[in-house]
Amino acid sequence: MSEHSKPERSQANRHREGRGGEVTDERAESEGRATPSEEGTSRLKGRPEPAERSEAIRHAVAVIGRATFLAAVLGFFALPLLWLATAPFDARPGITVSVPEFTLRNFQALLDNPYALTSLRNSLIQAGGSAVLVVTLAALAAYALSRARVPGRDALLYVLLLLSSVVTGTAAMVPLFELATRLGLIDTHLGVVLTLSGGLLPAAIFIMKDFMDGTPTSYEESARVFGASSGQILRHVVIPLVRPGLATIAVWAVANVWGSFLQPFILLRDPDKAPGAVILYTLYTEGGAPRLDLISTFSLLYSLPVVVMYVFVSRRYGFRFHGGIKS
Amino acid sequence: MIALRGLTKEFPGGVRALDGLDLEIADGEFFALLGPSGCGKTTLLRTIAGLETPTSGNIWIGGTEVTSVPPGKRDVAMVFQDYALFPHMDVTANIAYPLRIRKVPRSRREARAAETASRLSLSELLSRRPGQLSGGQQQRVALARAVACHPRAFLFDEPLSNLDARLRLEARTFLKRLQRELAVTTVFVTHDQGEALALADRIAVMSAGRFTQVGTPTEVFQRPANTFTAAFIGSTPMNLLPGTAGDGALRVAGAVLPLPGGVPDGPIVYGVRPEYMDLSPTPRADAFAGKVAVVENLGTAHLVTLESREHLIQAVVPEGAEPSAGTAAWAVPRPGRGLVYRDDRLVSPSPANGENR
Ligand SMILES: Nc1ncnc2c1ncn2[C@@H]1O[C@H](COP(=O)(O)OP(=O)(O)OP(=O)(O)O)[C@@H](O)[C@H]1O
Ligand SMILES: [Mg+2]
Numbered sequence: 001m002s003e004h005s006k007p008e009r010s011q012a013n014r015h016r017e018g019r020g021g022e023v024t025d026e027r028a029e030s031e032g033r034a035t036p037s038e039e040g041t042s043r044l045k046g047r048p049e050p051a052e053r054s055e056a057i058r059h060a061v062a063v064i065g066r067a068t069f070l071a072a073v074l075g076f077f078a079l080p081l082l083w084l085a086t087a088p089f090d091a092r093p094g095i096t097v098s099v100p101e102f103t104l105r106n107f108q109a110l111l112d113n114p115y116a117l118t119s120l121r122n123s124l125i126q127a128g129g130s131a132v133l134v135v136t137l138a139a140l141a142a143y144a145l146s147r148a149r150v151p152g153r154d155a156l157l158y159v160l161l162l163l164s165s166v167v168t169g170t171a172a173m174v175p176l177f178e179l180a181t182r183l184g185l186i187d188t189h190l191g192v193v194l195t196l197s198g199g200l201l202p203a204a205i206f207i208m209k210d211f212m213d214g215t216p217t218s219y220e221e222s223a224r225v226f227g228a229s230s231g232q233i234l235r236h237v238v239i240p241l242v243r244p245g246l247a248t249i250a251v252w253a254v255a256n257v258w259g260s261f262l263q264p265f266i267l268l269r270d271p272d273k274a275p276g277a278v279i280l281y282t283l284y285t286e287g288g289a290p291r292l293d294l295i296s297t298f299s300l301l302y303s304l305p306v307v308v309m310y311v312f313v314s315r316r317y318g319f320r321f322h323g324g325i326k327s
Numbered sequence: 328m329i330a331l332r333g334l335t336k337e338f339p340g341g342v343r344a345l346d347g348l349d350l351e352i353a354d355g356e357f358f359a360l361l362g363p364s365g366c367g368k369t370t371l372l373r374t375i376a377g378l379e380t381p382t383s384g385n386i387w388i389g390g391t392e393v394t395s396v397p398p399g400k401r402d403v404a405m406v407f408q409d410y411a412l413f414p415h416m417d418v419t420a421n422i423a424y425p426l427r428i429r430k431v432p433r434s435r436r437e438a439r440a441a442e443t444a445s446r447l448s449l450s451e452l453l454s455r456r457p458g459q460l461s462g463g464q465q466q467r468v469a470l471a472r473a474v475a476c477h478p479r480a481f482l483f484d485e486p487l488s489n490l491d492a493r494l495r496l497e498a499r500t501f502l503k504r505l506q507r508e509l510a511v512t513t514v515f516v517t518h519d520q521g522e523a524l525a526l527a528d529r530i531a532v533m534s535a536g537r538f539t540q541v542g543t544p545t546e547v548f549q550r551p552a553n554t555f556t557a558a559f560i561g562s563t564p565m566n567l568l569p570g571t572a573g574d575g576a577l578r579v580a581g582a583v584l585p586l587p588g589g590v591p592d593g594p595i596v597y598g599v600r601p602e603y604m605d606l607s608p609t610p611r612a613d614a615f616a617g618k619v620a621v622v623e624n625l626g627t628a629h630l631v632t633l634e635s636r637e638h639l640i641q642a643v644v645p646e647g648a649e650p651s652a653g654t655a656a657w658a659v660p661r662p663g664r665g666l667v668y669r670d671d672r673l674v675s676p677s678p679a680n681g682e683n684r
Contacts, residue, residue, distance in 0.1 A: 209636070218409055220409050221378050221398075222405065222407060222411035222413075223404045223413075223424070223428075224397075224398050224399060224400045225378065225399065225401075225403065225404065225482075226404070226424060226428050226476065227398075227400065227429065228399065229398030229399075236427075237413060240413075240415040241414070241415065290415075
């Protein structure tokens with residue numbers, strides 16, 4: 001429908017350029033973006049034709065183009081969400097969005113699944129445990145790295161960051177499994193928490209160090225002169241000052257663990273311990289067809305805690321970055 | 328009492344910020360550390376506080392050696408240049424923080440914070456955060472926090488430098504009164520010589536990690552021990568002119584001046600403050616001849632800069648007596664006010680045992 005206006009418009013532009021001879025800039029402009037900017041259109045002024053009319057047409061085309069573009073982008077993101085909102089209440093959900101034939105039966109069916117609710121609890125345990133571990137260790141490590149003069153500190157950080165993608169990446173799964181087996185961590189929440197935290201820590205330290213670097217040392221020195229111990233300085237001064245950073249790390253860790261599939265899938269065999277992400281993959285019929293009613297309902301329940309957490313944390317602390325991540 | 332012996336601090340990288348300092352500060356004394364930027368004032372203060380470990384030398388506070396005692400155990404309070412008020416605590420919590428560390432019960436420490444705050448006229452602001460205070464109020468909160476813990480010594484690192492000129496004068500008077508009242512030994516860092524002269528019982532002038540002179544404001548102002556101190560102290564820099572001593576007279580920049588007793592013959596540097604110069608409209612043998620280059624209005628007086636052959640000579644003249652630019656004038660140093668330096672050391676005797684003014 002209105003999708004067509006896009007190629008039409010840019011063709012029209014090109015046609016005009018051919019006459020006007022202003023090729024270079026205008027061409028790049030119209031090819032690069034669907035919606036021409038005001039200056040782009042204004043450059044086409046000064047034709048002998050009825051300038052006002054063509055101006056109005058161009059304006060209309062620009063508006064339509066912009067709206068189409070936005071609608072496409074919005075639709076791209078909104079449709080899945082809309083599906084997530086309607087499908088769970090639909091008696092016969094498909095993969096398209098439709099006005100639901102309202103029912104709560106899907107929830108009932110999901111509750112009958114022995115693993116659905118426990119898996120959400122498992123997700124909470126693993127995400128919460130990892131977040132606590134990551135925040136604690138990252139805060140301590142970042143504080144030390146930010147305040148102490150350690151030779152080769154930056155190199156260390158970069159190597160850690162580089163390796164972190166390897167540690168929990170697919171390539172390391174076999175050795176990780178091997179390690180977890182030897183340590184008796186297979187089928188334990190602790191195994192999953194440690195593995196995932198290990199992967200998240202370097203980036204968390206990196207981000208936290210940036211926050212720590214952004215807080216002046218005079219606060220801590222002032223407290224030190226008044227006789228505060230290192231622990232007191234950390235509790236009374238440093239932690240409150242970098243709280244937005246801690247909140248950011250915590251949310252980021254939770255979201256990461258919440259969506260992790262591979263590591264818990266490999267490290268946990270007992271479905272009683274499996275987190276939501278893994279259980280989601282079991283919601284198929286015996287024939288291998290997806291049970292859309294269960295999948296949609298479970299997806300809704302599965303995504304709610306993360307959404308709630310985002311809203312809560314950003315209300316309470318506000319996400320902030322001190323000038324982004326510096327080297 | 329604070330005492331330093333051979334205190335040296337070398338930073339990694341070879342910067343010698345403190346270079347063998349010896350000093351004694353008496354109980355209850357208001358002591359100013361004065362010097363240009365980078366001379367080591369902050370480093371000295373931080374070393375006394377224990378935030379820096381000296382490379383060598385010793386520190387005593389109140390008769391005990393504290394060289395390797397951690398900062399919290401030295402019983403000093405420091406006010407930082409940026410005040411370092413904790414932004415997440417309100418004024419009460421900030422003032423009470425040192426007491427909280429000492430495990431004073433909440434009600435007692437809050438009472439004490441309120442009491443200290445009222446003394447510094449901060450009672451209205453007790454529940455505000457530092458971010459909601461003006462610079463002057465923040466400065467008073469920082470002072471209150473230092474006062475509330477009754478330390479053996481105050482260490483102030485340029486506490487007035489963030490205030491505007493007017494507020495600074497008020498804060499200066501306030502600080503002096505507070506210190507008198509509390510009678511706590513105070514080390515005060517400043518690069519503003521006026522502040523040091525106004526506040527301190529004694530001043531140490533620093534340059535490149537060493538004391539160039541330690542003395543009362545009067546001593547330091549009237550008889551700077553060397554040309555560095557002479558040039559540094561005073562709101563208008565001292566005239567320092569090369570000359571020679573010989574034949575019973577000083578010959579400096581075309582003027583022939585009486586030779587103070589005790590000055591050996593040879594090359595000298597003659598110093599005289601612009602405030603101790605008079606302008607004469609007619610030629611005189613004991614005057615520096617020159618042409619008026621600039622006249623600057625100081626409010627109640629004028630600073631006149633004379634251009635002589637190879638020097639600039641400055642004199643302060645009273646209101647209404649200023650010459651106009653471009654005219655010839657003769658600057659006459661007042662008798663007994665000139666200082667003679669030889670090899671960068673003051674050699675002219677003090678007026679008390681030499682000639683009189
Ligand atoms: N942590 C440090 N590492 C290396 N050099 C330092 C350090 N701190 C200070 N310095 C150097 O020591 C010297 C004295 O510094 P200090 O901060 O004591 O100067 P200051 O007299 O307080 O100057 P200002 O009036 O500008 O505050 C300077 O040359 C400075 O560069
Ligand atoms: Mg300083």
